[in-house]
Amino acid sequence: MTHPRPGPAPVRQASLRGHNLAVVLRDVADRTALDRPGGADPSRAEIAERTGLSRATVSTMVDELIGARLLAETGPASRGAVGRPSVGLRLDPGGAAGLGLEVNVDYVAACVVDLAGAVRYHRIRHVDLRTRTPRRALAEVETLAGRAVRSAARQDLRLAGAALAVPGLVQDQLVRLAPNLGWVDVAVPPEWHRLPVTVDNESNLAALGELAANPALPRSFVYVSGEVGIGAGIVVDGELVRGSRGFSGELGHLTIHPDGPVCRCGARGCLEQYAGQDAIRAAAGRPVPPDGIPTSVAEFVALADAGNLPMRNALQHAGEALGVAIAGLVNLIDVATVVLGGSFAPLEPWLRDPIAGELARRVVAARWAPVDVVPSVLGEDAAVRGAAGSVIRAVLDDPATWINGAGR
């Protein structure tokens, strides 16, 4: 599609087409989402009826979306008319896909999610990135991304882009600060393997991943991400609350004891020093070997399961500190649901009671506004899944841009 000369009319036409493409695609996406297994694939007539677009417009848009492999036809729709059976439509799982990437303190991860929300590739590589330079750490991600890209190609998927989850403060393409990685002002390349790369905070992406994957979740909740660092993704009415400059959700740096141990961020007594993975390890008498790769959180679970007292006590104390911080969060913004994510998800059986105890004690409105604390369904995969999902969401929100550039 070309614009021989600039002017308002062609632009308006393009944006109207773009708008209508998005309306039709969103309607199908909402009806056939993974979290609604019983939903029937809608017909062109049903889309026209629900969206208020004319049947002719819907047909044109659907044809274009099928041509771009964003929609696919299925068998006759369940609620076809009496005459000619109408054909159902759904998102084409062989069309656009999103590449999710994550760099964290002790692992890198990649996954590919297709338009219909199915995970088509997923790898985690455990590696202690505290001992690597940012350049080497990003090279680890790029290598893993390369494998994911090749897998997507073999599956005939067309990747629309990549999103990278980072445990730190992000501004555009710059990681301002990732205390536990020791990163300050690290620029992420705008492109890897010819794919555009965006960067976002891992707790924010994890919250979006959890929202998409867990149909039981209300549209307003806080996702608490527990790795070596601790962060939160605040979701209100299905949208992230990013704050004035995009730096919201730094739950790990809430003060638990003003004179407590020094945190990687420079302050004293931050939550991470009581409930981060390293803090739990140390409290349980199992610190990270000086330059060894730390064992996974599965070790914590195994020890706690076996009744290991130092680990049980460490989790009890971590849960109390988490409870104090989450109580602060609830007192400030009054949320009804807190999702324990990352490594906190498998540890939830031991964290649940101390957290609930502090919430009952410290949330002023606890009696009238109880708080549900639930484990994440995605656990440590939430951020990388959310990252892939954010790429998909961009295609669903603006299919015209994808179609116009799809000849790549």
Next chain:
Amino acid sequence: MTHPRPGPAPVRQASLRGHNLAVVLRDVADRTALDRPGGADPSRAEIAERTGLSRATVSTMVDELIGARLLAETGPASRGAVGRPSVGLRLDPGGAAGLGLEVNVDYVAACVVDLAGAVRYHRIRHVDLRTRTPRRALAEVETLAGRAVRSAARQDLRLAGAALAVPGLVQDQLVRLAPNLGWVDVAVPPEWHRLPVTVDNESNLAALGELAANPALPRSFVYVSGEVGIGAGIVVDGELVRGSRGFSGELGHLTIHPDGPVCRCGARGCLEQYAGQDAIRAAAGRPVPPDGIPTSVAEFVALADAGNLPMRNALQHAGEALGVAIAGLVNLIDVATVVLGGSFAPLEPWLRDPIAGELARRVVAARWAPVDVVPSVLGEDAAVRGAAGSVIRAVLDDPATWINGAGR
């Protein structure tokens, strides 16, 4: 206006009229607000141009709004046409007014604000309500409200309603908990002196009062209210963030030391125990006499001004605790502006440095996202002014309801 029989058509007509009345009134209000002294009073033609309504519709609406004394004509508008000079319009200061009320731990207050935002009556009565039952405390408010109502009548103002600010958790007409007053589930009468009464949290109303009174304030900020208790009103894009159940902003119950002194709410180590007025008094060696009326915060200011060391130290420690709590708030929701309100406003010269120190130390994004801490322009009057303003706002948002019921 009557609806002889129910049906969709007349209702739609009524709501269209209501909508247009609100659009016209809001346009005049936005152009002639107190915080825009240089703004010209708009003409009917200008309103039509800006709102997209026809001139005939605007004229009809303006006539009705003038008849109801919500609008008043002024001299010719500055930007009149070449021909007949057009008449300017502004909010009628002699029309509807709002009654703001406040019950706090050691005072009750009332004020009347007219449609144009001017304060027409204002009284504070210092009285220690901790020694009164809720019924007696509410009787104090009702008495003061009576004086305000009579003053409004003498000034030929028509009160549209009353709003009561309360330092506690509010659900509809019920004060669920006001720890520093010792109130649990106290119902506020739906009517006083024939005026409908609404109830809201004092920090929320104070934030709205400050927003209306301070044109220098950005549209997103947090108002921190410091009385005996401490609360916060969180404003994003000009709207209160109330949380899932309306209990947001309980900054006073953020934990400073998990094992600190017991708070009136039952928890340990809440901010109020370090930076509330009683805590400052006690730390400065000037506790409240057992059943005397506590002296005002002016005493704190006088002592600090005179270089009294115990008071200076008490304010330093209060500021540090406030800084820890505000750092937590900023880490969680990333706001760029914090307003120190209530008694914190006159104490700001002594609180500023310790707060700034903790923010610099504890806000992870401080280097890239600085936080402005500024004193409130309304100080202890913010809540009662915001309460009156909320009544005015309701009239501006829905003038039709006011007009329809104005024959009272």
